[in-house]
Amino acid sequence: MTRLVEVPTQFDDRSFDQFAAAYAQAIDGERLLFDAHAADWASPYGLVGLLAAGEAAARKGERPLLTAPANPDVVSYWARAGFFREAADLFEVHGKVPKVKVAVESEVLLPVTPVRAAEDVHVVVSTIQQRASAILSSELGLDPKATMGFAMALSESCQNIVEHAGTGGWVAVQAYNWRRKLARRVVVIAVADAGVGFRHSLEATQAKRFGERWGDAAALEAALIQGVSRFRDPGRGQGLAGIRRYLARWEGKVAIRSGTARIAIVPRWDDDVPLKDGLPAFPGSQVLLIIPEQETEKGSGGPSKQ
Amino acid sequence: MVHAILQQSVAGFYADLVTRPTGRAVRENIERDLPAGSIAVMDFTGVGCLDYSCADEIVAKLVRDKVKVLLLRGLTDAHREAIEPVLAGAGLAVLCERADGALEGLGASEPAPALLDELVERRLAARNPGGSFRLTAA
Numbered sequence: 001m002t003r004l005v006e007v008p009t010q011f012d013d014r015s016f017d018q019f020a021a022a023y024a025q026a027i028d029g030e031r032l033l034f035d036a037h038a039a040d041w042a043s044p045y046g047l048v049g050l051l052a053a054g055e056a057a058a059r060k061g062e063r064p065l066l067t068a069p070a071n072p073d074v075v076s077y078w079a080r081a082g083f084f085r086e087a088a089d090l091f092e093v094h095g096k097v098p099k100v101k102v103a104v105e106s107e108v109l110l111p112v113t114p115v116r117a118a119e120d121v122h123v124v125v126s127t128i129q130q131r132a133s134a135i136l137s138s139e140l141g142l143d144p145k146a147t148m149g150f151a152m153a154l155s156e157s158c159q160n161i162v163e164h165a166g167t168g169g170w171v172a173v174q175a176y177n178w179r180r181k182l183a184r185r186v187v188v189i190a191v192a193d194a195g196v197g198f199r200h201s202l203e204a205t206q207a208k209r210f211g212e213r214w215g216d217a218a219a220l221e222a223a224l225i226q227g228v229s230r231f232r233d234p235g236r237g238q239g240l241a242g243i244r245r246y247l248a249r250w251e252g253k254v255a256i257r258s259g260t261a262r263i264a265i266v267p268r269w270d271d272d273v274p275l276k277d278g279l280p281a282f283p284g285s286q287v288l289l290i291i292p293e294q295e296t297e298k299g300s301g302g303p304s305k306q
Numbered sequence: 307m308v309h310a311i312l313q314q315s316v317a318g319f320y321a322d323l324v325t326r327p328t329g330r331a332v333r334e335n336i337e338r339d340l341p342a343g344s345i346a347v348m349d350f351t352g353v354g355c356l357d358y359s360c361a362d363e364i365v366a367k368l369v370r371d372k373v374k375v376l377l378l379r380g381l382t383d384a385h386r387e388a389i390e391p392v393l394a395g396a397g398l399a400v401l402c403e404r405a406d407g408a409l410e411g412l413g414a415s416e417p418a419p420a421l422l423d424e425l426v427e428r429r430l431a432a433r434n435p436g437g438s439f440r441l442t443a444a
Contacts, residue, residue, distance in 0.1 A: 118325035125322050125355050148355055148384030155324040155357040163326065235362035238392055242358040245391065 002065070003027075005053070007036035011046030013255060013288050019046075021280035023053050031062040037095065039069040044172035044190035045288050047083045047112055051170050054090035056194035056283040068095030076100060082111030086170060109135060109173040109187065110154075116168035121158045124171055125151050132187070135175050139185055141294035142250060149246045150187070150291065156239030157191045157287050164230065165195025165284060182269055184293040194284040198223050198258040201230050216259035217277040224256060224263050243289065250291050258285040267292075321354040329363025336364075337372055345430065346373045351380030361388040369398045375421045377441075378412070379403040386412060401425070408438040 005022045008015035026032055057064040066087060069075040075097060078084060082102040087093055102111045109132045113124055133147040161169035171191045178186045199219040206222050207214045222228045229236035244265060247254050255264035262276045340346055369376050378400055393399055393413025401421050402412045409431060411418025422439050425431035431439050
């Protein structure tokens, strides 16, 4: 039997739970059909999250199916963002996918890129430094020094996969106008994997301390707020703490979804909920970092049409 | 120096000190020729991005487990931003040589004066007329 998992038409962190709810209904052994034919926009978070779902589905059963977006502009954008390059290994893709070069435009600072080992993190950091510095300083109004901090935050986000996920994952970085929330440009880092997730990673060292409260939400709180790590090495847990410091300085946002919970450090400009529990279960971890343009009077537009 | 060791320690040509495996490889390479309790100088000239994990693997672990005084030079502001919280969080400190030659502590404030005293005692550093410290020719 094939189960349909609908990809939201506007696929980002806000609509991800709707996607996860459809995914969570699948029974082991069922073949999944991820239907993106009606998609007309996807954030980097949506794209890497869809790949994580594909990997998890393939692990549980037959190779999943994916219907590509019907809108030629959208499917072309997904292709240029590097999505189909990775999707080809995970899904049986249906629909017309154009053969285009990946990341030839300024919006895609880093196309969808696999992260499996430390070497991949080096490639990501090197690429982003070449492509992002102009965007960060001239378009977002960040101090040029912030470029290096951005690379550090990106590096630490990717390392969570290498160090803790127990499997590979993906990262993507894009810049776009964000009318809905800010009327400003933003740079978005999205990292996703279908690995063991924070709760499993921290269980051996933290579950006892939390007692009955232990679960996905407590694990996220321990990692992001308290800076704990599964390693007993006293220097561990620096990565997420460093990301928080960087984002606090630039009024950025971090949100991490893992299992059935999602935690966020919410800046003034956002109305997200700091901690949500009881969400539809989804494998691994999905990390979202948003750094906004620093000048409020500049910037306009909305999520770029794809 | 650190940049050169990075090239020796890690497969491929990288200018960035990122990830724990990279940091571990670089530190182990440095430790091979470094007697315990020594005073060591590390030059970060040529190093691009330094992340927190690598700062912990290299700098914090060398200070905690291997050297008596660690003097860093060639640091950018971004390098400092990675190293400072890692050291401060562990109650550790190093000395930095600024571009003007003055020495200053980086990391936890408490251990830094003793590091300067150690260099002065060994005649490796001296006080400037303005009160700051600099390395001697020794």
